[in-house]
Amino acid sequence: MNASVSEMKTRSTTRDDSLLIAGKPYLSRLLVGTGKYKDMEQTQQAIEASGAEIVTIAIRRTNIGQTPGEPNILEVISPERYTLLPNTAGCYTVEDAVRTCRLARELLDGHDLVKLEVLGDEKTLFPDITATLEAAEILINEDFKVMVYTNDDPIVAKRLEKMGCVAVMPLAAPIGSGLGIRNPYNIRTIVEEAEVPILVDAGVGTASDAAVAMELGCDGVLMNTAIAAAQNPVLMASAMKKAVEAGREAYLAGRMPRRRYASASSPLDGLFF
Amino acid sequence: MLIFVNGEERCINDSLTVDALLENLGYAGKRVAVEVNQEIIPRSQYTQTQLKDNDRVEVVRAIGGG
Numbered sequence: 580m581n582a583s584v585s586e587m588k589t590r591s592t593t594r595d596d597s598l599l600i601a602g603k604p605y606l607s608r609l610l611v612g613t614g615k616y617k618d619m620e621q622t623q624q625a626i627e628a629s630g631a632e633i634v635t636i637a638i639r640r641t642n643i644g645q646t647p648g649e650p651n652i653l654e655v656i657s658p659e660r661y662t663l664l665p666n667t668a669g670c671y672t673v674e675d676a677v678r679t680c681r682l683a684r685e686l687l688d689g690h691d692l693v694k695l696e697v698l699g700d701e702k703t704l705f706p707d708i709t710a711t712l713e714a715a716e717i718l719i720n721e722d723f724k725v726m727v728y729t730n731d732d733p734i735v736a737k738r739l740e741k742m743g744c745v746a747v748m749p750l751a752a753p754i755g756s757g758l759g760i761r762n763p764y765n766i767r768t769i770v771e772e773a774e775v776p777i778l779v780d781a782g783v784g785t786a787s788d789a790a791v792a793m794e795l796g797c798d799g800v801l802m803n804t805a806i807a808a809a810q811n812p813v814l815m816a817s818a819m820k821k822a823v824e825a826g827r828e829a830y831l832a833g834r835m836p837r838r839r840y841a842s843a844s845s846p847l848d849g850l851f852f
Numbered sequence: 853m854l855i856f857v858n859g860e861e862r863c864i865n866d867s868l869t870v871d872a873l874l875e876n877l878g879y880a881g882k883r884v885a886v887e888v889n890q891e892i893i894p895r896s897q898y899t900q901t902q903l904k905d906n907d908r909v910e911v912v913r914a915i916g917g918g
Contacts, residue, residue, distance in 0.1 A: 612918025622916055640858040640910065641877075641884055652914050653883050668917050678890065682912050685884035686890050754918075778870025803918025 580706060580763070596831070600633070600776055601692060601724040601745040603662070607632045608793070609823040610778065612803025616812065620769040623655045623805055629815035635664045635694055635803070638683050663687060664726065666694040669715075671707070675696065676714040680723055692745075693718065694780075695730035704754040704781075708714035708735055712742070719743045719784075720772070726830055728780050733772060740775045747775060748801060750793060752782025755804040757786040763795055770796040786815075795828025853905040861900045865901065871898035877911065 583674050597604035609745050611631040616622040626634060634656050653764040653838055656663070665683035670676040680693045697714050699707040719742060736747045739788050752758035759782065760766060770777050776798035783789050783805045792800050800823055809815035855862055861902065870893055874880050886893045887910040893901050898901070902911065 610896075613916035616916060635918055638912050638916040639915050639917075640884075640912050641860050641879060651883060652916050657861040663914075665914070666917055681892055682885045682887060682910075683914075685894065686883065686912065686914060786864075849881075 582781070584597040596827070598776060600726070605632045605662070607820070607823075608799035608827055609789070609820055610635070610799055610801040610807060611819075612666075612801070613656060614668075614803050615723050615807035619650055619652070619655045621812060625812045625816040625834070626656060626684075627811045628820065629806065630820045631661075633662045633664050633764070635666045635801070638665055638679050638686065638719075658687060662692065663690065664692060665690070665695045668697050669698075670696065671700075671710075673714045673717070675709050675786065677717050681721075682716055684723070689725070690725045691718050691722060692726065694726045694728065694748075694805055696742075705748075706730055708732075712738065712769070715739060715742055721824050733768045733796075734766060736769045736777070737772055739829050740773060745775060746778055746798075747773065748778045748780035750781040751779045751788065752784075754781040755808075756782055757784030757788075757805060758782055759784050764793065766792070766797065766836040770798075789819050790826035790829070792822055794828055794830050799823070799835045853903075854909045855903055855905070855907045855909055858911060868903050869899055870901040870903065870909075873903060873909065874911070879911060882913070884911050886911055892909065 597606055598608050607630045609629055609631050610633040611626055611629045612635040636652055642677045666850045667679045669675040670679055676695060676697045677718055683693060695714055697707050697710040699705045699745060715725050715727055727744045728748050729735055729739060731749040736749060739747050749766060751760040778799040779797050780793040780801040781802060789800045792799050804818060805815045806812050832849050853864060853866055855864055870886055888907050
């Protein structure tokens with residue numbers, strides 16, 4: 580019995596249950612960002628503890644945000660070991676987002692997997708959906724493989740999928756807010772309708788939020804601040820890894836139905852009083 | 853002549869190539885990507901691409917981000 584459960588678990592977490600993105604299988608369903616860490620050493624330790632295989636990076640001018648003498652992020656997060664996911668964070672227009680992706684492809688020697696986000700305003704960092712759709716179309720026509728950040732609107736999610744995005748990534752809550760999944764019903768609807776991976780991107784605050792996303796049937800979770808802004812980022816990275824795994828297993832296992840009244844766990848037969 | 857590198861004015865010698873500019877900036881051999889007037893210059897063309905007066909050059913790299 581125990582052997583077969585562990586066999587099942589091994590099977591489900593190694594071969595059969597890999598996350599397929601743009602044709603490539605991944606064992607980890609946790610995707611992490613590399614922003615907001617104290618230094619490169621902490622970045623590296625947290626990414627390692629998270630077990631993530633897909634790691635986001637940003638593209639910026641060389642004279643911005645560089646601590647003299649600090650190694651380049653690509654020396655710490657090696658493109659040979661990780662699947663890098665350049666993002667278009669900070670882009671508020673179609674042109675800036677497309678330009679950023681083209682530069683990323685040049686920088687990473689033809690690497691074509693990108694995370695597209697076109698933001699609407701600085702206060703909410705909510706996506707500008709019309710601009711996102713427009714940028715996605717241009718990028719897909721240029722043979723980019725687009726993982727797209729969007730809001731939790733099932734209609735838009737479906738449209739992005741139909742256009743050819745390789746993954747659709749609805750927000751749980753505003754970027755960096757840590758508010759958790761604000762609209763689980765919409766996320767569930769998006770998941771039910773989808774034929775590409777659906778990843779919750781942004782808004783996760785702690786491990787239980789990540790577990791909820793996975794229990795809703797999401798294919799993965801992408802996060803940055805929830806780990807980087809924790810008191811102990813490396814420990815939180817480890818917690819997130821477990822939460823994503825636990826949530827996935829719970830989803831696959833199928834939860835019991837909720838009921839309003841109690842149902843005794845011990846048999847009522849054979850009572851001696 | 854005058855060019856702009858990452859938004860900052862720079863006075864350079866005439867007929868400077870992208871390759872030589874990167875060398876001057878200390879980015880030789882570093883993992884960067886270059887745009888001149890919003891056109892990407894592939895790495896293989898650094899030595900052939902000469903900069904012109906008023907060119908707007910962007911030199912970018914990967915940094916941590918989410």
